[in-house]
Amino acid sequence: MFQAPRGTQDILPQEQPYWLFIQNAAEATARLYGYERIDTPVFEEAGLFVRTVGVGTDIVEKEMYTFKDLGGGQLTLRPEGTAPVCRAYIERGMASLVQPVKLFYQAPIFRYERPQAGRFRQHHQFGFEAIGEGDAALDAELIDMAWRFFQELGLNKLTLQINSIGCPVCRPAYLAKLKEHYDEHREELCEDCKIRLDKNALRLLDCKKTSCQPLSELAPRSIDFLCVECSDHFSKLKSNLRILRLPFEINPGMVRGLDYYTKTVFEIQPEEERGQSTIAGGGRYDGLIEQLGGKHTPGVGFATGIERIILNLKKQNVNVPGLPKPSVFVVWMGEEAGKAAARMVGDLRAAGVSAVTAFTARSMKAQLRQADGTGCHFAAIIGAEELEQGFITLRDLRTAQQEPVDFSKLVDRVKITGIETL
Numbered sequence: 001m002f003q004a005p006r007g008t009q010d011i012l013p014q015e016q017p018y019w020l021f022i023q024n025a026a027e028a029t030a031r032l033y034g035y036e037r038i039d040t041p042v043f044e045e046a047g048l049f050v051r052t053v054g055v056g057t058d059i060v061e062k063e064m065y066t067f068k069d070l071g072g073g074q075l076t077l078r079p080e081g082t083a084p085v086c087r088a089y090i091e092r093g094m095a096s097l098v099q100p101v102k103l104f105y106q107a108p109i110f111r112y113e114r115p116q117a118g119r120f121r122q123h124h125q126f127g128f129e130a131i132g133e134g135d136a137a138l139d140a141e142l143i144d145m146a147w148r149f150f151q152e153l154g155l156n157k158l159t160l161q162i163n164s165i166g167c168p169v170c171r172p173a174y175l176a177k178l179k180e181h182y183d184e185h186r187e188e189l190c191e192d193c194k195i196r197l198d199k200n201a202l203r204l205l206d207c208k209k210t211s212c213q214p215l216s217e218l219a220p221r222s223i224d225f226l227c228v229e230c231s232d233h234f235s236k237l238k239s240n241l242r243i244l245r246l247p248f249e250i251n252p253g254m255v256r257g258l259d260y261y262t263k264t265v266f267e268i269q270p271e272e273e274r275g276q277s278t279i280a281g282g283g284r285y286d287g288l289i290e291q292l293g294g295k296h297t298p299g300v301g302f303a304t305g306i307e308r309i310i311l312n313l314k315k316q317n318v319n320v321p322g323l324p325k326p327s328v329f330v331v332w333m334g335e336e337a338g339k340a341a342a343r344m345v346g347d348l349r350a351a352g353v354s355a356v357t358a359f360t361a362r363s364m365k366a367q368l369r370q371a372d373g374t375g376c377h378f379a380a381i382i383g384a385e386e387l388e389q390g391f392i393t394l395r396d397l398r399t400a401q402q403e404p405v406d407f408s409k410l411v412d413r414v415k416i417t418g419i420e421t422l
């Protein structure tokens, strides 16, 4: 027997209302802020992620699905959504459009991680990117959009944390201090952190191991090393977030797991799970487009994990609207009635009423049971008597009330009940 690969899941029909609910909320929110949809390929050249996400990050070191295709190219299944969008921005000449270019996507994300609740090897994200504007007002608007998205979904008890991790001007001095701090405690570090210390010191703050936590708490803070430009940017961000009445906290230890961030980083988390389950995270990436060979172009963005959102919708018992079921099940008895049923199902569908029927001759009882199982509102019954006299027996499956309806009137009769049409 085959099984789905570890860390993947089938999204079954009963889960689909959650997905549609989130998709609708994300698209409505995106439109509200002037973002347009973009779709990029599921795989890209491996180098795109190695160069942008960064050597020494967990993603590049241990989590990417990289493979050689038959032409010998090194390809990687998308482990995050920002680099592909920036690649498209450059390749498709979007620098010549009105800036900032605001884009959103829904995409599967692939990371070879240890599967656990809400964490999959294929998971799905909504991402939002605004490219071509460096002002902190844009960061604030983006964070406001993220916050509104969760309000739209009906998720409560969330925290918003922000930080600034500086720029290429001020970060070297900070990194030196950070290294110094951890170097003094080298022996206490976990094996991964010993490597991080040499390769990518900012990642030290990311370590989730309890043995490394106390060191992170005592570590120097990037906000104490900001240059004038970064410091002004961070001040404006805070002031704009206050204008928008967003309840933010400053978390000086938050750096996010990607190398390309500059200045603003932020995360939104459920209150009770502080740090354990981020449902949205992002930040500014002013050097990224340049790193990919484009002109210097600032950008800012965030992504949300759909599976994590669903987990939280369920935890908070948020009511999600169900999907419409078929409206009419046409029940038939006998060969001639079967032909009439086939025609009737066709007429109903042509009129925009969703209708289903049995494919082979079965007892009336079996067909009514089937009609119940499909969740139909009505059963339209055609037997010998009905066929002869040109009417159907329309049974409301919720009230069990029956009435005769003329063949030619059926479509109108089920339409005026206000049931869902396609």
Ligand SMILES: [Zn+2]
Binding pocket: 166, 167, 168, 169, 170, 171, 226, 227, 228, 229, 230, 231
């Ligand atoms: Zn700076």
Ligand SMILES: [Zn+2]
Binding pocket: 189, 190, 191, 192, 193, 207, 208, 209, 212
């Ligand atoms: Zn560690």
